[in-house]
Amino acid sequence: MAAADPLGTRREGGEPVLITEILAWLLDPGNWSGPDGILRQTLLHLFYCVLAVTSAVLLAVPAGLYIGHTGRGAVFVVGFGNALRALPTLGLVTLLTLVFRGRVALVALTVLAIPAVLSGTYAGIRAVPAHVVDAAKGMGMTSRQRLWKVELPNALPLLMGGVRNAMLQVMATVMVAAYVGLGGLGQILLTGQRINDYERMAGAAILIALLAVLVDLVLAGVTRLVTPRGVFLTARSGTTSRRRR
Amino acid sequence: MIEFRTVRKQYDDGTVAVQELSLTVPAGTITVLVGPSGCGKTTLLRMVNRMVEPSSGAVLLDGKEIRDSDPAELRRGIGYVIQQAGLFPHRTVRDNVATVPLLFGTSRRKARRDAEELLERVGLSRELGKRYPGQLSGGQQQRVGVARALAADPPVLLMDEPFSAVDPVVRAGLQQELLRLQEELGKTVLFVTHDVDEAVQLGERVAVLRQGGELAQYAAPAELLARPADDFVASFVGKDRGYRGLSFVDSSGLEPGPVDTVHIGDTSADVPSRAGWVLALDAQDRPRGWLPPGSTVRGRLTEDQLVAVGSLHTLGCPLREALDAALSSPTGRGAVVDADGVFQGVITAGQVLELIENRRHPALTEGAVQCSRD
Structure with a gap:
């Protein structure tokens, strides 16, 4: 079977869906335009992801900075993060969509994004070498100056790592928006399933995956841009090992 | 304060x-x-x-x-x-x-x-x-x-x-x-x-x-x-605090003695075979190494024919350095240089110890000894 059909997958009946057919669907301009077209759904898909992650960043970064800087509530980060991660994602989202109708259901995506951002921020602050923070304090920086001028810039790589993780998780889950009728690329996939249009389903799946990779690449670029050069160099050369003492 | x-x-x-x-x-x-x-x-x-x-x-x-x-x-x-x-x-x-x-x-x-x-x-x-x-x-x-x-x-x-x-x-x-x-x-x-x-x-x-x-x-x-x-x-x-204490004793009164010297680059004619150790200096008269007794030089004298000179004692530096120069030299004679590194003479451990004995009274000079190196 596989040898006879190296590039395709199979429909229920055993009839293959060739890559060429999927490509044909993807390249058909008619499929891109219109209120249910690929373009609009892709933008909607992206909008939900960015909205969810941005809200998570706005909530979790300040909390992570506070906890990392003061050391207060570290147990909360670990416990809360683990608890949320242990929850079955789909279950949580379905529950929240049942409780909150309509767009409020997007809160579920934000909840999903928070642990990664929170623990990334917290870990970033805690990973700043103790002697660096000690020096900052000893030179006469106030608590606030230490946080903004020393801890945050050095925490950025790990903080951004948390944001990237959150984005990936959200992108993997955002299709549920289609379940509650909010659209997105999941909508195309679901429609395809309903009408047994396998080109449509496969095409939508490929688009979802491509978009996830693309967004991650963009975030990787952003990480490079915001990471101070010295921190980047240190991380790469590894000359200043962390907490050597 | x-x-x-x-x-x-x-x-x-x-x-x-x-x-x-x-x-x-x-x-x-x-x-x-x-x-x-x-x-x-x-x-x-x-x-x-x-x-x-x-x-x-x-x-x-x-x-x-x-x-x-x-x-x-x-x-x-x-x-x-x-x-x-x-x-x-x-x-x-x-x-x-x-x-x-x-x-x-x-x-x-x-x-x-x-x-x-x-x-x-x-x-x-x-x-x-x-x-x-x-x-x-x-x-x-x-x-x-x-x-x-x-x-x-x-x-x-x-x-x-x-x-x-x-x-x-x-x-x-x-x-x-x-x-x-x-x-x-x-x-x-x-x-x-x-x-x-x-x-x-x-x-x-x-x-x-x-x-x-x-x-x-x-x-x-x-x-x-x-x-x-x-x-x-x-x-x-x-x-070894007794030895380290010498770091605070100045070396004035230590008289460097003479020794046979040659220069790097000298030809065999200038370096006849000798019975004793010979100190080799560079063009600026800085000690470079010792030529073992009885060595014959073919062509010109080069550094790889020499035995390492040991630590150097700079004039005016504490006695610890003087004693160490004598002890670390393969010949038992430590090379003494001035602040610019120019060879001044040699000293033996015996000379250093004699100086310490003569100084027993009054007790060791206190305070850091000023010394300049190049």
């Missing part, structure tokens, strides 16, 4: 780090706190810039209780150097040095210009200012740490094992550099180390602490080595 008045530090778990300790650190000198780990030396140092608050007692800076000043403000007026340098990885070397002036509100431009000057002062090139700490060696990082501590020209400098994490050769260089800087700047330096050698080399006064934060002895280094207050100090300063 830094004054500790019956300071005590007890942590919440009951550990006593410092036990009712009083100590006065005179202005303009290097004072060293030395002791085994757990003797409270770092705790004591950190009390001065309020990184640690004493449980009881008081610390005074120029007669004022530091408790009355705002911690951040107090710290900006005190230089602080730590073991790992603690440079900020995200800032250039230049901006690291400029940290405190920038906190004081100095313009970025002026702060950077001053920082580059300071880099030169601690023996680094200006170009290094644009690099990041992660691109520097451990020794360079420590120099930057010192420059950063000096940037706002504070009268007091706290140094917590600043040279412990670098290799011995680099450490020796940093120690010389600190002494040179101190001669120029005359800061009040409180220096913590666990290394007795470093303590007696750098300190004008050395405070030996014992476990549990008690002051065992507070004295000039020569005094410490010659007359330890008790068994603890005696064992802590080490078995």
Whole structure:
């Protein structure tokens, strides 16, 4: 079977869906335009992801900075993060969509994004070498100056790592928006399933995956841009090992 | 001047780090706190810039209780150097040095210009200012740490094992550099180390602490080595303290004797086979090595025919160096040079010992011996 059909997958009946057919669907301009077209759904898909992650960043970064800087509530980060991660994602989202109708259901995506951002921020602050923070304090920086001028810039790589993780998780889950009728690329996939249009389903799946990779690449670029050069160099050369003492 | 008045530090778990300790650190000198780990030396140092608050007692800076000043403000007026340098990885070397002036509100431009000057002062090139700490060696990082501590020209400098994490050769260089800087700047330096050698080399006064934060002895280094207050100090300063004490005895009166010399590049005609060791010098008359007895030179004399010269004794440096030059030489005769490294003559261990015997009364000269090297 596989040898006879190296590039395709199979429909229920055993009839293959060739890559060429999927490509044909993807390249058909008619499929891109219109209120249910690929373009609009892709933008909607992206909008939900960015909205969810941005809200998570706005909530979790300040909390992570506070906890990392003061050391207060570290147990909360670990416990809360683990608890949320242990929850079955789909279950949580379905529950929240049942409780909150309509767009409020997007809160579920934000909840999903928070642990990664929170623990990334917290870990970033805690990973700043103790002697660096000690020096900052000893030179006469106030608590606030230490946080903004020393801890945050050095925490950025790990903080951004948390944001990237959150984005990936959200992108993997955002299709549920289609379940509650909010659209997105999941909508195309679901429609395809309903009408047994396998080109449509496969095409939508490929688009979802491509978009996830693309967004991650963009975030990787952003990480490079915001990471101070010295921190980047240190991380790469590894000359200043962390907490050597 | 830094004054500790019956300071005590007890942590919440009951550990006593410092036990009712009083100590006065005179202005303009290097004072060293030395002791085994757990003797409270770092705790004591950190009390001065309020990184640690004493449980009881008081610390005074120029007669004022530091408790009355705002911690951040107090710290900006005190230089602080730590073991790992603690440079900020995200800032250039230049901006690291400029940290405190920038906190004081100095313009970025002026702060950077001053920082580059300071880099030169601690023996680094200006170009290094644009690099990041992660691109520097451990020794360079420590120099930057010192420059950063000096940037706002504070009268007091706290140094917590600043040279412990670098290799011995680099450490020796940093120690010389600190002494040179101190001669120029005359800061009040409180220096913590666990290394007795470093303590007696750098300190004008050395405070030996014992476990549990008690002051065992507070004295000039020569005094410490010659007359330890008790068994603890005696064992802590080490078995070879008699030898190390020679670091504080000047070598005046030591007369270098003559020896046969040749020059690198001399031909076989100039270097006839001889019965004794011959010292080979370079074109600037600096000792390069010993030519073993009976060696014949074919063609021109080159360095690879020589046996290493051993350590050199520079005129005016302490007797320890003179004795070491004699002991480390393959011939038993140590080469003596002047401040420029030019050969002056040779000395034997016997001469050094004779000088020590003749000087028995009065006792060893106290105080650091000034000596200049090229």
